[in-house]
Amino acid sequence: MKLKKEAFFYEKLENNRVKCYLCPHGCNIREGNIGICRVRKNDNGKLYTLNYGQITSYAYDPIEKKPLYHFYPGKNIFSIGSFGCNLKCSFCQNWQIAHETPPAQWAKPKDLITLANRNNSIGIAYTYNEPSIWYEFVLETxxxxKKNNLKNVLVTNGYIQEEPLKKLLPYIDAMNIDVKSFSNKYYKELCGGELEPVLRTVEIANKSVLVEITTLIVQDENDDLENLEKLFKWISSIDKEIPLHLTRYYPSYKLKNEATKIETIVKAKDIxxxxxxxxxIGNVWGVDRNTYCPNCKALIVDRTTEGKVVDLEGEKCKECGYKINIVN
Structure with a gap:
């Protein structure tokens, strides 16, 4: 089943064209055509979403897989995704659903609420493909x-305009935002987008919800330590308590560079x-994934098996009283 759903955030133009204002691409779409994301179509001068209620992937995941390390450590969350994406990353890890049209199952928001209440799940993570271009369904779900006291998590590339972002944020509890590089050239050449809108998303979201950032370090592409240091400085200027995940790249989709050297990621972490x-550090076996108090170095969350909170009293470290940026 497919439901024809009129899209939000667009303008009707002359000659049956429409202009989409959901993401920074601002696609000007002719009658019968689709936008860059492949899921918003001009049908007779109106913009419709093509993936409303279409579920291509779902699972009950540990929250740490999103990755979110500072949001209910050790808990499960019901993860769902659709298809389409508004970036064209040549190294996409989920290209089968982001850039193809895989089989999908129809679901209503209330169906997903029922599923999200099972298996000790704390709520719903909108993930796998880019949730912002699934906007109408994500907002409704x-x-x-929220009405059912469930948490909402976005795992997103952050490529969204300010108005739709601000309309969605009151329903969101946590976000993992990909900041793929601190280079606009990298965004343009490898991702088909621009850096600045992503940085703006981080700034806006961090004022409202718990934000964590993921940077996939790609061998010979964005592994320059000087540029990475600029990114780290910028994140710190927003909030030094934002958790950062430095993830190892493996060859995927169109990019066949060798897997990123582990020593590069370790050096980047040290910086x-x-x-x-x-x-x-993510995508590397055997690394320390625990959370420690930045002040006294006491172990706060032990992830050697599962995310077990071991030394937290309210929001503070039991050992020294330092406030820890963890929602628990």
């Missing part, structure tokens, strides 16, 4: 989740720790 309180 997140509203229903990041000069500016940020919480830095983690």
């Amino acid at each position: 997140a509203n229903e989740a 990041a720790k000069k500016y940020l309180d919480y830095v983690y």
Whole structure:
């Protein structure tokens, strides 16, 4: 089943064209055509969303897989995704649903609320493909989740305009935002987008919800330590308590560079720790994933097995009283 749903955030133009204002691309779409994201279509001078209620992927995941390390550690969350994306990253890890049109199942928001209440799940994570271009369905489902005392999490590339972002944020509890590089050239050449809108999303979201950032370090592309240090400084200027995940790239989709050298990621973490309180390494086996108090170095969350909070009293470290940026 497919529901024809008129899209939000667009303007009707002459000659049956429409202009979409959901993301920074601002697609000007002719009659019968679709936007860059592939899920918003001009049908007779109106813009419709093509992926409303279309579920291509779902699972009950540990919250740490999003990755979110500072939001209800050790809990499960019901993860869902659709298809489409408004960036064209040549290294996309989920290209089968982001850039293809896989089989999908129809679901209503209330169906997902029922599922999100099972398996000790704390709520819903909108993930796998880019949730912002699934906007109408995410907004409606997140509203229903809130009414049912469930949490809402976005795992997003952050490529969204300010108005739709601000309309969605009251329903969101936490976000993991990809900041793929601190280079606009990198965004243009490898991702088909621009850096500045993503930085703006981080700034706006961090005022309202718990934000964590992921940077995939790609061998020979964005692994320059000087540029990475600029990113770390910028994050610190927003909030040094934002958790940062430095993730190892493996060859995927169109990009066949070798896997990122582990020593590069370790060096990047060492630099990041000069500016940020919480830095983690992802996609590398055997690394320390625990959370420690930035002040006294006491173990706060033990992730050797699962995310077990071991030394937190309210929002503070039991050992020294330092406020820890964890929602628990």
